Amino acid sequence: MSTTTLVAGGGTATSRPSPVRTNRRRRLTGLLFLAPLLIVNVLVIAGPALTSVAYSFTDWDGINPPSFVGWDNYAALAGDEAFVSALGHNLLWTLFFLTVPMSMGLLGAYLLSRIRRGRLLFQTLFFIPYVVATVVSAAVWRQILSPTAGIIPVLDSFGVPGMDGLNPLGDPELALGAIALINNWQWWGFLVMLFLAAMQSVNPALYEAARLDGAGRWREFWHVTLPGIRPTLVFLLLMTIIWSFLVFDYVYILTQGGPAGSTDMLSTLLYRTAFGEGRAGHASAVGVVMALISATTIAGYLVLRRRLRWEV
Amino acid sequence: MTYQLPRRDMFKMAGGAFAGAWLLTGCGSSGGGSSSGVEYWGAFPTPETEEYFRSQFIDTFNESTEHSVSMSTKQLTDLASLTDTAVSSGNAPDIIYSPGPSTSVNYAQGLKTLELDDYATEYGWEDRLLPWATQLSRVEDRLHSVPTSYGSTVLYYNRAVFEDNGWTPPTTKAEFEDLCEDADSKGMIPVGAGNSGYPAQSEWYLTCLLNAGLGPHFLYSVLTGDRDWSDPAVVDLIQSMKSQLDKGWWGGGADRYFTNTDPDMCTGLATGEVAMYMSGTWSFSSMGSFFTDSGNDPEDWDWAPLPSLADDVDPGVFPLAIGTALSIDSGSSDPDAAAAFLDHIMGDTTRSLEYLAVQGENPPPVAYEASDFPEDTDPRVQRLYEEIPESTNIGYASWTFLPPETNTALYTEFDKVITGDMSPKEYTEVLDSTFHQELGAGASPAPFTPQ
Incomplete structure (x- = not known):
């Protein structure tokens, strides 16, 4: 943009401000637009995050002044059975959510994309669990799976095998899987919606070309649909890994990490360590490890994206 | 295309951004210690209880003194x-709540709360409070908190069910085991137990077990570090409970323990599916509703002191528990007003016992005469608060007398004993190492000397 200025001695002349000044001004404008968001970020995210990192190197009960202990909290984590067990549960959880809901979501979306009549009905039915508050669906599922008042004694009374004494949330062998299935009940319908939206944006001409080349349904899905929805798929895989290490709500509501730590996650362990045991320094170290896992996942994704030249 | 922002607009935006930042900072620093009166955070089991407290404790204080107090209501589970968090960040209200002495010890050591000795003298608190309560509220011989509610754990039972079966509340280990066997043979759960929804529920049963199976004197020596948690007597006691759990005596067995809830057990007691239930006296206010809701007579519930679970322990031990201890924030702008409010809460016997009679809320640890109780007080409730001050068999509730990490280990690690992932000996060794670390760090409340 140019400006017109009056030149001494009469007449007018068109002058352009120096590029350096324009650039500086442009940068300043951008920074000012960003400033409110930046301030919020510094206050509520960066500040507490950096403070947590600092506290992770201290012995702190959350009340009294912290004392510096170096890497002791991290060294203690390595030998902490509860931490190792919780980390293992998070890994199992990640594995489950990278496979089961993803497969169900892809399959559901693909099947829905093939039909026209009744699609809206199925979309609505699949999506309803997602809009139910977690605390409500958890309470309902706890009742359903109750060994005394739920569906299990009813099925047992009809002679359904395996129901006698079944207690999914009270059995250390079954509890984690039961919670994962409950969470999946709410989650997979949401994935269907996202995948369906992505599939609908795939160019129909590609499907026509594939069919002309003699591709069947599977080849069509593998060579046209999947590459077509790759940005959505990769994003959801990435977020699934990150969310799997942050999972808290269902576990806390249904079992609070029990029985006997069989459903403990890093998040529930962190909460209990900080607020139950008053070991805020140790809990901060757990939090830093969780953040590092997420950061590593994102870094891995960025490296892959650059090497494979993904346009995501 | 680019747009150059006029300099005046840039200044406006910069001003807006700084104003936003200032507002945010302001939001972050709001908290207690305001000059507009004493700030108090309360939490209540029902809206009716909150309304009662507000009208009988807050409004009466504001009307009868030159001070003012404002109450902010929180969730019971979050308080x-x-x-x-508020104490840690220096934004605590003037009156600081703690669920027991182990927390208030921590606040006192961090110099977050004021010493209350002068106020105690001014208001005569130490003359009114039961001696054990005063002793427990002291940190390095200075009073830092005032207990405003206390209770115990007892054995609940259904009078109608006991009459039908010809039972009487057990007082000895043999009677307890005979009754458990009889109830088990009749398809009942002998002793209600479970920790679904609230894992810390196990601490109720363990408190009963430790007090009834070891006795106050033994437990005192453990709490002072003179004996170890891994003492064979403790290991044997945990082993005996594990064996009873495996037989299905507690909560119907290990397979049901983790899905039983407290309401399940109270309902079971009302319907006759559960023979006995060891729980806290906080259930006094709600027990009748479980009988009513299940179509039974709410007059049928009753309680008895805990039986002895060892030959050398006297029956009828009352493990004492502080439900609420209040302190004054060291940064309070008006500590005199805060102290006056503390006195208002715990200093008026009539008001406290009305609260107990109408809402079932536990009163402060004060010696009460029979004539102090309002006429409409449930006699079952009144009996407890008449018996405890008379009793010499007084024990220790884990959540009141254990430091926080040890108490958390007490119930979280016990899950592993139930599932068989940890032996009773390993369990007590974990307790021992955790407890001695905390004891060494001065985080353990001083237990009163047993009588």
């Missing part, structure tokens, strides 16, 4: 952690 402790909210207070922790």
